[in-house]
Amino acid sequence: MIFSYASPRGLLLVACLLLSLSVRAQLNTELLSTVHYPVRSSDVWGYVAPDGTEYALVGVYDGVSIVSLADPTDAQEVVHVPGQNSIWRDLKTYGEWAYVVTDQGSSTEGLTVIDLRQLPDTATAYHWTPELEGLGTLRRCHNVYIDENGYAYLSGCNLNNGGMLYVDVFTEPGNPVFVGTGWPIYSHDVFVQRDTMFTSEIYQGRMGIYDVSDKQQTVFLAAQPTPFDFTHNVWVTEDGRTAFTTDEKANAPVAAYDISDLTNIEELDQFRPAATLGLGVIPHNTHVWNDWLIISYYTDGGIVVDASRPNNLVEVANFDTFFGGGAGFNGSWGAYPFLPSGNVLLADISWGLHVVGVNYVRACWLEGQVTDADFGTPLSGVHVEILDAQPNTELTNLSGQYATGIATAGTYRAVYAKEGYFPDTVSVELDNGVLTIQDVALHRAGLFTLAGLVVEDGTSYSAPYAMVVFENGTSRHEALADATGAFNMPELYAGAYDVYVGAWGFRERIIKDYVVSGNTGMYIPLQRGYQDNFLVDLGWxxxxxxxxxxxxxxxxxxxxxxxxxxxxxxxxxxxxxxxxxxxxxxxxxxxxxxxxxxxxxxxxxxxxxxxxxxxxxxxxxxxxxxxxxxxxxxxxxxxxxxxxxxxxxxxxxxxxxxxxxxxxxxxxxxxxxxxxxxxxxxxxxxxxxxxxxxxxxxxxxxxxxxEVIVQTAEPIQTVQWRVYPNPFHDVLHVEYDFDTFNSQPRLELRNLQGQTLATHQASPYQGEWRLPTNLPSGLYLLQLWDGNRLLGTEKVVKAR
Known part of the structure; x- marks a missing residue:
């Protein structure tokens, strides 16, 4: 039975301005328009009608949405083809027909065939669910790909153990003909070019490569494990020399492989978005167009990577479709970069279709080798970063080699850092499409032992079992003080560290840029009180x-x-x-x-x-x-x-x-x-x-x-003092009468949690204190101190 569909479900929300203000990241891209759906979206594909009109075909939970891009700044759904409810739909086109698969446990649609010849007015569709001899009835598939010869390759179906099914869609357009099967190995996705098939054998954790020139006799050529053993998607360059894969796992990379010699496949590079490195972001699908990768990267949205130097994959454009952050299976499901206009289609799971213009640029590449300045030996694990608003990061390999880059030309500082060596900063001139070579030699830093003591501020009492952390950009060292507050850092390289100190019963402290330059001691006073910002483990x-x-x-x-x-x-x-x-x-x-x-x-x-x-x-x-x-x-x-x-x-x-x-x-x-x-x-x-x-x-x-700390070391002596005006705006006047000061009097302003916000060395009898201008309005505690003796506390109010 053939079904005909004409009118869309009603005007959908087109929110270009709203979304352009809300997206989290945008580099070398421009949002042209969006179509928001009331249901989830999945994959997206494109179609160009004989009259040149571009269309987006979007898999949605309840069918397929066909969107006219006659005006890409005002995308409009023109046809909705209903379908069984499913969060998985994949779509491809050949000629004037679209072929759609659905993968849900209860799916029975087989291969949905959509006639696009009457667009934008209507479209007809039917479900091809043949009974295949020796296999059974085709009900569902996970993916479909159609090669340049007009063969459709169905993967992850309910037949052949999820292995490949081959279908002729060119002999009689709109009437598929089953022609054969591949190996019975479940394939999540598939790409075919010049009779070479690349399968994403996700549960085998590998990219499979097969000769499918004879659809009755599939020949295995090679296989390549991928970094996270969960191969989700493969795409190949037009010259067939380089393959790119995604593993659908948190923190997994997009990997590049030299496949020019199938007997010796070589990994060339791995790409992960530096802006969200280590945050669990998941890559989904990658496509290749003119040596750029266009990647749907779930919560990171759509990312464009220059892959013209496949050993140095550099992000050159992005558009974040997802309003949140973090990780998970949200955000951009699919990307389509093959429209003649050059516009990219992004399908966001929760929002819908995004039509995005991309300024494709070549990367500014920076490559070189880092060595030991004394011995000339290569240094691995050196952190290399170009100081720029665009996040980037790289580590040297076992040969000391590194390859990195950014999207925008200019003069930058590149920082090279490794534990045990003094960091070096080099000025580099970077241009789009130009490879800059910068070799660096790092000098060794001395290795020292640091002994320290953590004590109660103002007394000789110890701060027992304090946790002390030394941290910089390349290393982290922890020590637990003993019952006397003593700790030992036996191996600290020379350099600057941030020191974090915490002990239960004391207020935490950070000492910024503490320089270690020899075998020295360290004395760390902590104020009494209970405070935990959880930067160290204090025993909860x-x-x-x-x-x-x-x-x-x-x-x-x-x-x-x-x-x-x-x-x-x-x-x-x-x-x-x-x-x-x-x-x-x-x-x-x-x-x-x-x-x-x-x-x-x-x-x-x-x-x-x-x-x-x-x-x-x-x-x-x-x-x-x-x-x-x-x-x-x-x-x-x-x-x-x-x-x-x-x-x-x-x-x-x-x-x-x-x-x-x-x-x-x-x-x-x-x-x-x-x-x-x-x-x-x-x-x-x-x-x-x-x-x-x-x-x-x-x-x-x-x-x-x-509000007032009990002083047990010395009794508080009587003091008469006056604070005005109260409430105040920015200036406090303080007058006091006290017989004997042991040291210069000190004023401290605290909040109600006891945190010291400002300190002022006062004159012997009276003075004026101009307080910080960014002090919020509210109630504060003003304290007068003589050394370690608290002489008085007054409540003061900062007026609005």
Missing amino acids: ETREDPTVIRGSWDRGEPIGSYRINGAVASPEYDNPDDLGDACYVTRNIFGDVEQGDVDGGQIYLTSPPMDLTDFASPIISYQTFFYNAGGDGNPNDSLFVRLMNETDTVLLEVITESGHEWRDSSVFRVADFLEPTANMRVEFETGDASPSHLLEAAVDVFAVSE
Whole structure:
């Protein structure tokens, strides 16, 4: 039966301006128009009618959308061909016909054949579901490719174990004829050129290469494993000398291979987007046009890579279709770069079709060798970076060779760095389409031992079991202090480091650009108090109910998870104003929120014990992130925060409001809930109640502070002082009368969490203090100090 379809489903949203303001990345591209669908999209292909009109054919959940690009700045759906519901559709054209496959467990459409001859007015379609002798009835396939001779190659079908099926679509256009089968090895995708077939044998983890000149006798030629053993897609250059593959795995690359000699296939390079390196982004499909790769890169959108030097793959254009970040199976599914206009079609899973103009440029290549300056030997593992707004990164290989580049010509600084060597920065002139050779020799850095002591600021008491981290761009070294606060770094190369120090019962500290130049000692004072930005492990305890299916409290730099529409479900970053880049977050893994949220029970995060008896009025503060959505019915999960001492447990708050950002700080006075004792803890509990919903949570910037710190070393002497005006704008006047100062008086301005925001060395009797202009309005604590003696505290208000 043949079905005829004419009118579209109604005017779809064309949101060029909205999307151009919302996309996250755009290099050498221009958004021309979009077509938004109310259902999911999958792959996309193009078609050019005899009158020269270009069309986009988009696989959508409920069929195929045919979009006129007569005006590429105003793309319009002209025909919708209904189909069975499926999140997988693949499309190709030959002549004036389109051939579509659907891959869902219940699919029965076989090969859908669409007559495009009556566009833009109508299109007719039918489903080819032949009963193939010795095989069975064709019901579904994962992919289809049509070569230059008019043979269609069906892969991942319900027949032949998912191996290839060969179909003649040229002898009688619109009437396919089955002509043979390939090897019975499941193939996820396929590319054919000049009777050589390249299969993506995803479960074998390899690219298969076959001679299909005789459709009755497929001949195996070669196979090549791909980097992540999950070969999803293969495309080959026009000259047949280079193949490019994708593995549909988090952090997998697009790989390039020299296939000029099938008995000796050689990997040439691997490409990963530097902007999202290590964040779990997944490559999907790559195509080759004029030695450029046009890649649908899921949450990174569409990426164009110059592959004319296949040993040095360089990103030269991109357009991010996905509103969120992070990783998972969201964003750009397919890309089509073969229209005569040069425009690229991108199909985004949650949004729909994007028509994008691309400024194709050749890369500015930078290549060379890095050696040891003393011995001339090649250095592997040297980090090479061109300092530019376009992210880029490269490591030298075992021969010390590197190959990198950027998209925009200019004069740049290139930095070469390796642990154990002093870094070098070189000025380089880069031009599009030009290879610049830059060899570099690095000088060895000395290797030293550093011993240190972490103590309480202002006293001789130690800060026991402090965690000390030395970190720079090439290395990270950790040491745990002993009970006396002493630590030892036995092997530190000369150079500058950022030093992170934390100990429970003290406020964390970062020392920037600390220079190691010899066997030296280091003295690190920490202020008393409880603070944890989670940049080091200070001993929080985590546990889960036995019923938990998945989910835990994980400490680290948050990766971020997103809904299919791009909505943030767990944070991609920790609080930007705290120390370091870590927090505690539920199940910090790559992927969709559906794969990484908490399921099946409650999970708990509990602080180490706190002695709050030395505080006059302790205040607990922290920040949280809480997301709860999806599922059946209204979301019903919570984040509970409790305070505990030796005998009692009280509830500080219950968070049920779902959001996409870090919440404002929660602040509680301990005495309002429990009497401060020597063994107190804070616990965060969350979990997935029945019926199940999506649940993510995070905790950061934990602190205990107070308005006045009890001084036990010396009694506070009476001081009379006056602060005006109060409220103030930018200037405070301070007058005080005190008999004896042991040192120059000092003024400190603190927030209610006890953090010191500004310090001022005051005159002996009175003075004026012009405060930072970026100080937000609100309540602050002004303290007057004589050395380590706190003489007085006044509440002051910064006016709006």
